[in-house]
Amino acid sequence: MIRQFVIDLMFSYNISIDNIYGHYEMQSGKLQKKTCPNIDMHWFRNEIRKEMGQTYGKSI
Numbered sequence: 001m002i003r004q005f006v007i008d009l010m011f012s013y014n015i016s017i018d019n020i021y022g023h024y025e026m027q028s029g030k031l032q033k034k035t036c037p038n039i040d041m042h043w044f045r046n047e048i049r050k051e052m053g054q055t056y057g058k059s060i
């Protein structure tokens with residue numbers, strides 16, 4: 001599940017959810033007209049926040 005993967009990454013590298021970007025949100029991705037990962041990253045970050053709260057009792 002990609003959510004768990006992202007949460008693992010956040011713990012491993014001590015990064016916050018606000019620093020998780022979709023490729024298309026990056027300047028380099030825009031220049032290359034990338035649309036991946038083809039999900040709404042605002043929605044995705046909210047999902048991660050919810051999951052962190054439920055699973056770890058953490059707010060991020």
Ligand SMILES: [Zn+2]
Nearest residue numbers: 023034036037
């Ligand atoms: Zn990409």
